[in-house]
């Protein structure tokens with residue numbers, strides 16, 4: 001069994017249970033922004049079946065092609081891929097989504113806003129989520145975040161939660177853990193040859209309700 005089989009199993013089993021526990025809505029509309037290979041999009045599709053609509057957005061066309069091909073192979077038609085924008089804004093109307101997922105999207109190595117894109121993204125989540133909708137943030141690089149002066153600094157979950165709450169959200173406690181999928185797809189780590197599913201990093205899934 002390859003690591004890709006493990007990842008597919010995670011999407012169908014643990015990932016799908018995570019999404020169901022975050023969102024208790026029938027026929028939800030979901031945004032997975034910066035979806036990469038779409039692991040969280042597929043988890044959402046498995047959680048809600050063909051009843052939901054998942055918009056998988058990424059600036060990298062290869063990611064979208066990969067998702068379209070995989071969805072076709074798995075006969076999943078509820079995922080729609082959409083090209084992302086350089087400015088991290090969304091081409092979606094206000095009050096569209098029941099759930100917005102930002103998995104491994106917040107970090108300091110970002111050029112356009114000098115690592116402060118998380119503020120734009122949080123604003124956009126607030127605009128495009130329905131009132132009472134859920135924002136799920138899965139951050140993995142807290143040690144290289146940037147403060148408001150664009151200086152690298154070590155962040156804590158508490159500090160990040162405070163920032164997001166200040167933009168119109170209330171934090172919801174949970175004990176959910178997401179997976180950092182980067183090493184699965186990184187040629188660098190794959191070449192090193194030691195990537196197993198069990199060795200992938202896990203980190204907190206921070207969930208918020210839009211006020």
Ligand SMILES: C[S@@+](CC[C@H](N)C(=O)[O-])C[C@H]1O[C@@H](n2cnc3c(N)ncnc32)[C@H](O)[C@@H]1O
Pocket residue numbers: 033034035036037038039057058059060063083084085086087088102103104105180181182
């Ligand atoms: C670290 S990966 C995270 C992928 C995925 N969310 C996951 O957890 O596996 C970041 C992704 O964001 C995408 N990205 C970067 N800038 C973007 C933008 N402005 N709009 C949409 N996607 C972007 C990249 O192409 C990449 O696929």
